[in-house]
Amino acid sequence: MSSDKSIQREESASFNEHSLSYIRQAAEYGLYEIRGMGAKRRVPSFDDLIFLSASASRYPLEGYREKCESKTVLGTRYAKQPIELEIPITIAGMSFGSLSANVKEALGQAATQMGTSTTTGDGGMTPEERESSKTLVYQCLPSRYGFNPHDLRKADAIEMVLGQGAKPGGGGMLLGQKVSPRVAQMRTLPEGIDQRSACRHPDWTGPDDLKIKIEELREITDWKIPVYVKMGATRVREDVKLAVKAGADVVVIDGMQGGTAATQQVFIEHTGIPTLAALPLAVEALSDMNVLGEVQLIISGGIRTGADVAKALALGADAVSIGQGVLIALGCNHHAYQQADGEEVDVTADYAKLGTAPGYCHHCHTGQCPVGITTQDPALEPRLIPEIGAKRLKNYLQVLNMELTTLARACGKSNVHHLEKEDLAALTVEAAAMAKVPLAGTSWIPGSGSV
Amino acid sequence: MVSLKQLDLTDLSVRQVNEYLHGELLEERPAGVEILNPDGLHSIAAGLDTKVNVDILGHAGYFIAGMNQQARVTIHGNVGWSVAENMMSGVVRVKGHASECAGASGHGGLLVIEGDASSRCGISLKGTEIVVGGSVGHFSAFMAQAGTLVVCGDAGPNLGDSLYEATIYVRGSIHSFGADAQEEEMQADDFEKVTDLLSRAEMNYDAREFKRVSSARSLYHWNADAHQEY
């Protein structure tokens, strides 16, 4: 029996605090909410998988002595110059504009030190970024802000972006406060206006015409560099097949947890499927097309740890791509930023001014990033010193790769790409069904018919 | 020095033609290049970055003279989608009609279409000047950021939808405006600009016959009460 008091104070499951606040906001402002980062809701993820590492039936490699290879080659299908990386962990496309020039430089430095690639974003390539990145992937986006043949010829690969996990089918949004003079100039926009990015490319629509577009890009770059096709994860099986038919060297699938600098919250939380579900579909599509190993697969969207990377590789990815994890390594959502002398300066009050707190911030869209990462504000930008950021990011990538090789060795692999889905079991029925690996302790894969 | 280089697409592939235009051409320095039998093939003369006259003799396909820099490319026929897309500089002239998305995302240079251009002409324009001798199809200059579109004929539905700072001049009728596009009074510098572009495009019209269309700039900042079409 519930007491009077508990009835009086019972929260409605449908109209809980979250929904009430949403409705009040909508009623007050009359516009949908724009924010940064990725989905906040809980979805089945790589955390719901575990490795069946070696014991008696399999023997592990010695953790500190026997080498485990992590070299990764991307773009072997048509390109004369495929991308060769030391680790299967790449930096996802994030624009100068959403990020400061300092941050772009830090990304380049860290990636170069670790032997991996960085990626431009909407808004084009900055000289700092090109300079600091040994391997730079140049995105071709629907808006084509700052896109030009000079930079195209300087790129090591092209990424044709059809969409991202945070907003498949939707365009981007950069609010006026981030359209600084330099950003405006690079994007050919008036300073300080809200920039609305297109969601469809201006010069082609559909995979049959994409095939012709990719050929044009190859003609312009004389068939030297690889062409990636990046898509948000929705109808993954069909989309991957179409990217292969359209001539992609590499397919990049970004799950729903993938981040963004700014878009409608309704996209972030309500479009796309989780990374865990997307990856097996993409692998099946490549297998159906008989191009496994010929067309490489990069998976992204909520990859945080070395375990995530290892599980992604085991499920069939050739590499992963990380955006939000990289920003967090730089100091995103930390209560303080680090000065050149190593001293930390607390900025909790700056988070409070945005109406948030360290650990909860998704205010990339405002340009008021308290730790100087997602900003164009001359006062905030110096809070991230490129060398300090680069060092932290290098450390992070190093840990990911060490964890990856450690897990691989524990599974008896001398190469991280030898991880396979049979090395995994699932902890939940949902994860078992999505990843198509057996529920731990059983041989049951939901939906497969085998018990 | 070769006076005129002829490349025939019945014998050569587009790859071979472009390879010549990107490489050997720079040493050979012919007075001009003629490309024969384009027959609707795609990406011919894409990615040029040198001062050279290229004449394509016949109808061509998609992405002709894509991302052009410096070169002067003339197509003696019709072109498919996205001619001179993302052009940076130089001149691309289509003697016939152009299909959709002509001049898409162009940053610079001059694109002349003597016939009609169909849908989305000048979409996402970033600085290129486009002169169309005939009419343009629907959603022309969609989200155009900078540059100029001169239409000597009529404009189809939704002209200049979500326009930023590009300017459109139309001589004939305008079926309808897209969100945030509006007609404005022609000023002295508009007449000057149109006159100059018509003369460079070799079109025989009087600037006084044109209307000016540009952005009402009502989508530049969020405003819940404006019923904006975001």
Next chain:
Amino acid sequence: MCGIVGFLARSEADRARLGQLVTPMLECMATRGPDSAGLALFRSPLPAASRRFALYAGDRAFDWQALNTQYQADNNCTATVEAVENHAALLTDLEAGPFKAWLGRTCPEVHLLSAGHAIEIYKDEGHPEEIARRFHFSEMVGTHAVGHTRMATESAVSPAHAHPFTAGEDFCLVHNGSLSNPYSVRRKLESLGIAFETDNDTEAGCRFLEWRMREGDTLETAIEVAQAELDGFYTFLMATADKMVLVRDAFACKPAVVAETDDYVAVSSEFRSLAHLPDIKHAHVYEPAPEQIYSWSV
């Protein structure tokens, strides 16, 4: 996502070499659709009582004579069969309804591709050039033809999913694009008792138009109704016994080019496949406008 082609011959000479003209057009569009291909051919109509049924069997060594013998015995009527590999045309005096019922009962492994007085459809999975060769497209004679090369988007690659799609008699449709509400259109039609053979979006469009025509619309008025009900992207090329009709959606996101001379009307996704037609240099070449219905009569 695909390549589409169509050719309507206005001269006797071009009717006699219809296959020679349309086959290279189709093969040229293989780059847009490498998965499967098909061609609908319209000949001079048979007498009112007679019909031609185009049949497809998965087995390339299918015994079509045996099927014909069985058909004649079961239905007590005469028929002739013209077979090429796993494709056959059965000419007989039975109406489409009873024929389809007999086929479903007797030979469920054989699919009815088309029925009518003028139409005959050939389609299969595989590279368009291979399909054109197997079914001798270049030898075909007729008044008009529409063809398709398919890059499958959502539904499976199978012979049944290949275009042209057909419904009723002497009507077919090929499609470049993808509809965004095919399932609700399909459910509406199913509630009217219309049966579907695949989950393909194009089949929904095709059956919708045929349903409207059975309700008394002309193809053109049926298209006007469809423009309000079908959502998404489409360039549709359709044919009936005496017409070829083209329409593009309001956004015109998928391409089409038309070439007209005194002798023919040719349609393709790209000019490339029209470039080698006779007298193309003097043809009126144009791009169809969005939403406008283009109709050419035989």
